[in-house]
Amino acid sequence: MKKRNVIVIGAGAAGLMAAGQAAKAGAKVILLEKMSRPGRKLRITGKGRCNLTNIAPVNDFICHFGPGGKFLRQAFARFFSEDLIDFLNSLGVKTKSERGGRVFPASEKAEEVVDALAAWVIRCGVELRGRTRVDSLVIENGKITGVTTSTIAPGSDWKKGVTLPVDTILIATGGASYPATGSTGDGYRLAEQAGHTIEPIRPALVPLETFGDVAAQLQGLSLRNVKVRLIIDEHPSASAFGEMLFTHFGLSGPVILSLSGQVVDALKEKRKVVVSIDLKPALDDNALNARLLRDFESHSNQKFKTVLNGLLPQKLIPVCISLVGIDADKPAHQITSVERKRLRLWLKDFQFEVAGHRTFDEAIITAGGVSTKEIDPRTMQSRLIQGLYLAGEVLDIDGDTGGYNLQAAFSTGWLAGRSVANSE
Numbered sequence: 186m187k188k189r190n191v192i193v194i195g196a197g198a199a200g201l202m203a204a205g206q207a208a209k210a211g212a213k214v215i216l217l218e219k220m221s222r223p224g225r226k227l228r229i230t231g232k233g234r235c236n237l238t239n240i241a242p243v244n245d246f247i248c249h250f251g252p253g254g255k256f257l258r259q260a261f262a263r264f265f266s267e268d269l270i271d272f273l274n275s276l277g278v279k280t281k282s283e284r285g286g287r288v289f290p291a292s293e294k295a296e297e298v299v300d301a302l303a304a305w306v307i308r309c310g311v312e313l314r315g316r317t318r319v320d321s322l323v324i325e326n327g328k329i330t331g332v333t334t335s336t337i338a339p340g341s342d343w344k345k346g347v348t349l350p351v352d353t354i355l356i357a358t359g360g361a362s363y364p365a366t367g368s369t370g371d372g373y374r375l376a377e378q379a380g381h382t383i384e385p386i387r388p389a390l391v392p393l394e395t396f397g398d399v400a401a402q403l404q405g406l407s408l409r410n411v412k413v414r415l416i417i418d419e420h421p422s423a424s425a426f427g428e429m430l431f432t433h434f435g436l437s438g439p440v441i442l443s444l445s446g447q448v449v450d451a452l453k454e455k456r457k458v459v460v461s462i463d464l465k466p467a468l469d470d471n472a473l474n475a476r477l478l479r480d481f482e483s484h485s486n487q488k489f490k491t492v493l494n495g496l497l498p499q500k501l502i503p504v505c506i507s508l509v510g511i512d513a514d515k516p517a518h519q520i521t522s523v524e525r526k527r528l529r530l531w532l533k534d535f536q537f538e539v540a541g542h543r544t545f546d547e548a549i550i551t552a553g554g555v556s557t558k559e560i561d562p563r564t565m566q567s568r569l570i571q572g573l574y575l576a577g578e579v580l581d582i583d584g585d586t587g588g589y590n591l592q593a594a595f596s597t598g599w600l601a602g603r604s605v606a607n608s609e
């Protein structure tokens with residue numbers, strides 16, 4: 186039987202997985218990557234540790250993608266977290282799971298994952314061509330017939346390359362975030378050329394900029410076990426519990442990133458967004474009052490600023506003192522019930538008004554993308570153009586932090602790879 190010829194565009198998580206699977210299933214595969222090396226983004230995932238996936242059960246897993254998550258059900262039914270772990274183990278990459286079900290390579294080195302995948306695709310017979318960019322698809326009578334490419338030599342400019350004839354193409358070009366890794370949104374243009382609808386793209390899992398200089402004063406401080414609420418146009422909205430970080434421009438860290446999607450959408454609609462931090466989420470108002478009374482009584486002759494040591498991280502103390510307006514040197518026994526109430530309210534509701542969000546350069550993923558309504562979830566094939574497949578972040582799917590996005594890229598890549606090799 187004649188081998189099916191396939192071109193996979195993009196050697197990221199989805200493209201590497203797809204190319205190897207397609208080749209293993211009998212296709213002749215060329216994997217085109219515009220960067221000099223494969224998996225540039227994969228190498229920096231999880232702060233270089235690569236949070237590969239999550240051991241959450243499939244229904245919980247899907248919830249981490251919001252309403253669009255159901256599109257992934259078929260891909261997850263074929264290749265899910267335990268399959269990914271087994272697969273990587275078979276390549277010699279040992280894994281371990283951590284807090285929150287997050288799975289990492291045991292070496293804690295993203296490089297190990299990329300190198301193992303790159304070596305595997307070569308063993309499968311994939312021809313990997315770096316420094317090769319796909320500029321457009323060639324489509325005739327609703328069918329893929331080829332791609333036009335450009336190539337770049339080290340230290341020079343892109344040169345128009347050749348048109349490669351092929352009848353099956355997989356777009357695995359990723360999103361538009363962290364463009365320095367090669368994911369510059371090319372896949373949206375290619376899919377649009379094929380007539381696909383692109384849901385408006387926006388940065389997601391992105392840090393937030395806040396008004397004023399309080400965040401900057403706290404730069405570098407990371408808070409664990411806080412509850413963060415969004416207040417949009419004065420109405421309480423989503424909330425999340427966990428860890429956050431102050432930066433020179435505002436707020437970041439897992440809880441902020443996971444709430445950022447709603448903030449980006451609200452800001453686009455010119456709504457006012459306030460982030461409220463509950464520094465003592467385990468204590469309700471009564472319990473917190475009792476705790477403060479106890480602290481103030483047992484250290485009655487100590488200064489207010491000294492008593493705060495037992496309540497707050499060092500860096501937060503001057504900020505707290507200035508925002509609640511209590512004299513730092515006032516002895517604890519002189520603090521009035523009105524002042525105590527001010528402190529209590531601040532501890533439960535430390536507010537920042539959001540001024541904006543960081544750009545695609547700093548967004549972990551891209552929300553929006555190729556409409557999943559136009560993709561068959563059983564195969565990842567385009568419903569519009571014969572011979573066209575799409576996988577990974579180029580699709581309109583975006584998940585929380587925790588290993589969800591890489592699993593989605595690997596699962597859709599796996600399914601697309603198997604499907605292209607077996608297509609009629």
Ligand SMILES: Cc1cc2nc3c(=O)[nH]c(=O)nc-3n(C[C@H](O)[C@H](O)[C@H](O)COP(=O)(O)OP(=O)(O)OC[C@H]3O[C@@H](n4cnc5c(N)ncnc54)[C@H](O)[C@@H]3O)c2cc1C
Pocket residue numbers: 194195196197198199200217218219220223224225226227229230231232235236237238317318319320357358359360362363366367368369370371372548549550576577578579587588589590591592594
């Ligand atoms: C800093 C950071 C940390 C992250 N950490 C995690 C994490 O720990 N866990 C997790 O689950 N997710 C994480 N993510 C998200 C995750 O990396 C992405 O969702 C995932 O890489 C998407 O895979 P992909 O294959 O679709 O796209 P990508 O990995 O972006 O790969 C796309 C590839 O296509 C290539 N390409 C693009 N256009 C062309 C073209 N025209 N021609 C040829 N090649 C092209 C690009 O160069 C790139 O190599 C992180 C993201 C970032 C930015």
